[in-house]
Amino acid sequence: MSPLTAEAVFVAPRTLPEVYTALEALGPAATLLSGGMSLMPMLNRGIGPRDAIVSLGRVDGLAEVTLRGGRLSIGATATHTAIARHPLVARSAGVLATAAGGIGDLQVRNRGTIGGAVAHGNAGADYLTVLSALEATVVIGGSAGERRAALGDFVLGLRSTDLRHGEVVTAVEVDGSAPDAAAFLRYHRVQGAAPTITAAAVIRDDRTVLAIGGATPTPTVVRVSSVEQALAAVDAACAANPLGDAHNPPDYRRAMAAVHTRRVLEEAAA
Ligand SMILES: Cc1cc2nc3c(=O)[nH]c(=O)nc-3n(C[C@H](O)[C@H](O)[C@H](O)COP(=O)(O)OP(=O)(O)OC[C@H]3O[C@@H](n4cnc5c(N)ncnc54)[C@H](O)[C@@H]3O)c2cc1C
Incomplete structure (x- = not known):
């Protein structure tokens, strides 16, 4: 450990067991750093503990993408750029590559990681929507061992997950067999800001699984039997758990959720 000041600590372990040891030793003051694209703006604004940073950037093998036993596994520190360009992702989950290739700008895609995005649990994040439609599993490691959780069980609310202190998202897994068809859409009301609505459909x-992000605190996921049934289910979810801000009030997001439900299902079916 290399002290920066009397209070601040930055560590960059080389293995996951060393990460778990560091998290345990530093206690609740410790914050994991991956790409820093969500964490650094938060730290700049004084949000969250910031006196002990544990970086995942040097952990060997944590960015690996593999296809084994019918499952595509993407290591937590795989960047958005790596995912957008990886041949195994293109073959098994092309819609995920499409989503990754459109996140933020090049700088964000070169630094930001899938593990960081999933652990951050932001409702409108492109990955949460597309991974929900792909029925992803989150792989979570800790000193007590490894556990797996369906993405829908892992993300509990807006920027709230089932991650416990000392745990690390180590990988995200999806079905390794390519879907028959899929589509992903992202809609920004304010250019350069976070997406208003993200929509994914996997057939x-x-x-057919539909996921709509940005209109409710966690992605709304629907098993689709018809476009009309999907529209009704998405609208009911928006009414029950509205989400909004100054640029995108809840009614606007609800209306855009309907527009993009229809559009993404039509695009996937086409
Ligand atoms: C200008 C800008 C534009 C953006 N545009 C978009 C966009 O259009 N769509 C979109 O989806 N996202 C967007 N993002 C967010 C971006 O995708 C982030 O990269 C991502 O949300 C977080 O990934 P990260 O690796 O940078 O995580 P970090 O910022 O390092 O960490 C985020 C949080 O997760 C925790 N964490 C990180 N990794 C792990 C792990 N493996 N296990 C457990 N906890 C972990 C950290 O402690 C922190 O709380 C944007 C960000 C910026 C700065």
Whole structure:
């Protein structure tokens, strides 16, 4: 550990067990750093503990993408750029590559990681929407071992997850067999700001899964039987759990959720 000041600590372990040891030793004051694209703006604004940073940037093997046993596994520190360009992602989950390739700008895509985005749990984040439609599993490590959680169980609310202190998102897994068809849409009301609505649809031979992000505190996920049924389900979710801000009030997001539900289902079906 290299002290920066009398209070501040920055550590960059080389292995996951060393990360777990550091998190335990530093206690609740410790914050994990991955790409820093969400964390650094928060620290600049004084949000969250910032006296002990544990970086994942030097952990060997944590950015690996593999296809084994019918599952595509993407290591937590794989950047948005790496995911957008990876041949295994293109083959098994092309819609994920599409989403990754459009996040933020080049600088954000070169630094930001899938593990950081999932752990951050931001409702409108492109990955949460597309990974919900792909029925992803989050792999979580800690000193007590590894556990897996369905993404829908892992993300509890707006920027709230089931991650416990000392735990690390180590990978995200999706079905390794390519869907029959899929589509992803992102809509910004204010150019350069976070997306207002993200929408993903994944069609497999026995099911169509739709996910709408940005209109509710966690993505709204629907097993689709018809466009009309999906529209009704999304609208009911927006009414029950509205989400909004000054630029995108809840009624506007609800209306845009309907527009993008129809659009993404039509695009996937086409
Ligand atoms: C200008 C700008 C534009 C952006 N535009 C978009 C956009 O259009 N769409 C979009 O989806 N996102 C966007 N983002 C967010 C971006 O995708 C971030 O990269 C992402 O949300 C967080 O990933 P990170 O690796 O940078 O995580 P960090 O910022 O390092 O960490 C985020 C949070 O997760 C925790 N954490 C990080 N990694 C792990 C892990 N493996 N296990 C457990 N906890 C962890 C950290 O402690 C922190 O609380 C934008 C960001 C910026 C700055």
